[in-house]
Amino acid sequence: MRKFFKILGWTLLAFVVLLFAAGSLFIYKVKNGFPVSYETEKPSISIPADKPAILLFSKTTGFRHEESIDASSLVLRSLCHKNPSWYLYETEAGGIFNPEQLAQFEVVIFDNSTGRVLDDAQQASLEKYVENGGTLMGIHGAGDDSHHWDWYEKNLLGAKFSHHPLNPQFQKAQVSLQDTTFSPGLSTTFEGNDEWYVFLNQPKDATIVYSIDGDKILPSGNMLWMKDKNFGMGKNHPVAWYKMVGKGKTFYTSMGHSKEVWANPDFVSLIEGAIKWGYKK
Template sequence: MKKILPFLLAFLLGISMLSFAQSGKPKVLIFSKTLRYYHESIPDGIAAIIQMGQQHGFAVDTTKNADFFTDNTLKKYAAIIWLSTTGDVLNPAQQAAFERYIQAGGGYVGIHSASASEKDWEWFGQLTGAVFVNHPPDPVDGVVQVADVNDPSTRQLPKRWKRKDEWYNFKKRMTDVHVLLTADESTYQGGTEGVYHPLAWKHKFDGGRSFYTALGHLSEAYRDPLFQQHILAGIQYSIGKNEPLDYTKAKTAQVP
């Protein structure tokens, strides 16, 4: 009995730790590294998401340091938020770590120019759901149309949502995404996709959860309660059930 007791205690402790990991407070990481255009709205986005976390029960870390992209660091987070990142922000080892994170069951939120990041990394474009091509020269007024009025990220919005933003055009669209918002190109100049122009969507991809919105160029967006709820619901979708990551499901090999 004395020999069995230590193993029994260790087993019970393991169950306790697993239970804590599943039911503990989720933590998300905001990643905002830029190598090309820098959006002045990034600090406003960070402040808004930190406030969301305080109000809705998730912790928020922030970084511009791509060295965070390792298995040991990423596994601490229920979701990684790419906030208006631009350029090729990760090296091959860091890319592999992010692929492994998603394959292990992690969450991803892409906001605005996240789709203009890592444009030659095919897997990332598929995770995001599309790749940025261009936009009209300046932010202009236009109309966003709600494609799904029942989704938590859109049900607070008017069916036709007038707003000023930077209207992205895309290529390499994934067809198996759940589209949430579309652009009405007839309400502004510079749209190139026609009648059906998705702007926000979500999908399951490669073992993880992905939410992307093209909106969020201007600082004022992050002070808008309607846009805040849009982002919040995307974060909550990407967090999911806050289950421990399972790296046995990761298919991508680690890069030395």
């Protein structure tokens, strides 16, 4: 009998140790990113020299907004029909992030791209691309805190992601135009229904394009043991902004969680306006 309890004791101890190790590993991965594979092979592409080329990049190694990514691809293709001079290249492989191929694009869009998606050399290529006059755009998940890339956070966002509301996760809000750089074509107000990202600060050195009234949403992201996630950004809650970075530019919108957002003509006009602004030198 004593032997039985001895075995039971050791088994329980081993179980607790294993559980602790697995838990620690999970927390480490959430904080530092999951192991990622990088694509280093350069794709063979030929981009027409006379067309503004757009790189739609949807690789994810963090949360994947599958439906939004699929819907965005269809919308971007239809925008290219509307603007026949545009050339669209879609990929989820990072091999294209090299100096000579990036230089052929006017606009690079991180389309709900999450997690660490590029290796060090590819990240450096994108940094140089923007600083030398390129445009980087980010949509929704591209602004969460899964990227672990200081340059990106500083220059695309200028703000640190905190959380998104959970109670409820999706809320309606009036989205109000604050800047007319992308006009004409943008509505002064429209109703958005989205997962309104909350950042820890107002975007630094940015021009706000659209904002919502932060006092009119419920920003709480509290769950189980995670508390203090009910603070917002205050009344002035930006949801789309742009920045000038060296000779280049960046644009980010926190809207775009669901596929329904891509059916909203006001949101699509914002993306179209940002692309046009992005390739205008």
